[in-house]
Amino acid sequence: MDEVDQRTAQRTATIEQARELPPGARHYRAYVGNPASYDATSAAQFTLMIALGLREDHKLLDIGCGSLCGGRLFIPYLRANRYYGIEPEAWLVEDGIANEVGRDLERMKRPVFRHVDDFSATEFGVSFDFALAQSVLTHVSRGQLERCLAQVSQCLAPEGLFAASFYDDGEAMYEGDAWVYPKFASYSVGYVAEKARQNGLAAFPLVWANSYDHYWMVFAHEGQADRVPWLGAVDGHPRMVRILELTRQLNDANREHAMTRRRLEQAESEISALRQGEPDT
Numbered sequence: 357m358d359e360v361d362q363r364t365a366q367r368t369a370t371i372e373q374a375r376e377l378p379p380g381a382r383h384y385r386a387y388v389g390n391p392a393s394y395d396a397t398s399a400a401q402f403t404l405m406i407a408l409g410l411r412e413d414h415k416l417l418d419i420g421c422g423s424l425c426g427g428r429l430f431i432p433y434l435r436a437n438r439y440y441g442i443e444p445e446a447w448l449v450e451d452g453i454a455n456e457v458g459r460d461l462e463r464m465k466r467p468v469f470r471h472v473d474d475f476s477a478t479e480f481g482v483s484f485d486f487a488l489a490q491s492v493l494t495h496v497s498r499g500q501l502e503r504c505l506a507q508v509s510q511c512l513a514p515e516g517l518f519a520a521s522f523y524d525d526g527e528a529m530y531e532g533d534a535w536v537y538p539k540f541a542s543y544s545v546g547y548v549a550e551k552a553r554q555n556g557l558a559a560f561p562l563v564w565a566n567s568y569d570h571y572w573m574v575f576a577h578e579g580q581a582d583r584v585p586w587l588g589a590v591d592g593h594p595r596m597v598r599i600l601e602l603t604r605q606l607n608d609a610n611r612e613h614a615m616t617r618r619r620l621e622q623a624e625s626e627i628s629a630l631r632q633g634e635p636d637t
């Protein structure tokens with residue numbers, strides 16, 4: 357199969373077939389991450405924004421909205437004209453609407469998209485109550501990170517909140533000047549918080565479910581996050597480092613648990629196959 361045929365086959369694969377594809381493959385569920393956890397990733401970003409206070413009248417900016425993994429829950433929840441997505445890969449949004457949202461709901465809720473890679477959120481001309489970047493700033497260059505924070509700072513309402521996931525492997529930070537994918541760009545909490553501060557945003561660490569060893573930060577204009585009492589300010593590295601350690605331990609334990617379960621299932625099925633071959637007593 358040549359490359360074009362392979363891409364077509366991947367794009368038209370069923371959801372069951374897509375679960376076997378590697379992250380980054382050309383299916384709308386695989387291109388944006390692990391296709392086997394697409395549903396859990398939808399749920400994690402939706403519940404986070406609800407916990408932060410997202411209501412149906414609010415306007416939400418979904419940066420790097422991909423195939424509407426989050427959008428498939430946000431679009432029905434929000435009233436019309438309130439979901440805005442930025443996504444350079446137009447085909448992802450098309451496939452997300454075709455397979456997850458549906459044309460009727462699109463007509464009813466009128467989500468708005470910009471297919472650009474320069475984070476130009478201000479071009480929507482909207483003041484956003486909430487913004488989200490799930491698994492996007494985990495792949496950006498330093499320049500892109502700054503551009504994103506600068507843009508969000510300008511279009512986030514005075515009381516708005518911006519939630520974004522990040523990656524930190526504890527090693528050297530990413531120095532490249534381009535988007536890196538499906539690999540990750542590592543940035544420390546301190547670096548991200550400082551870049552946010554330079555753009556007039558305060559940064560708050562957050563422990564929230566994700567299956568990728570990522571950490572979450574919530575950003576708000578200075579002095580505006582007090583109404584979310586469970587957000588704690590970044591008061592130095594030790595607290596955040598501990599949160600990251602625990603998040604990693606939790607993710608490792610979950611993975612080990614899943615592997616042990618698989619080994620048990622294999623052993624059980626092997627035993628039952630062997631028993632079927634036992635002579636009757």
Ligand SMILES: C[S@@+](CC[C@H](N)C(=O)[O-])C[C@H]1O[C@@H](n2cnc3c(N)ncnc32)[C@H](O)[C@@H]1O
Pocket residue numbers: 387388389397419420421422423424425426442443444445448472473474475489490491492500535
């Ligand atoms: C790992 S996926 C996550 C997608 C989505 N947020 C989700 O939860 O499934 C990263 C997304 O960012 C998009 N992307 C790449 N470069 C971008 C840029 N410069 N600005 C915004 N999004 C970008 C990719 O096309 C992809 O859809």
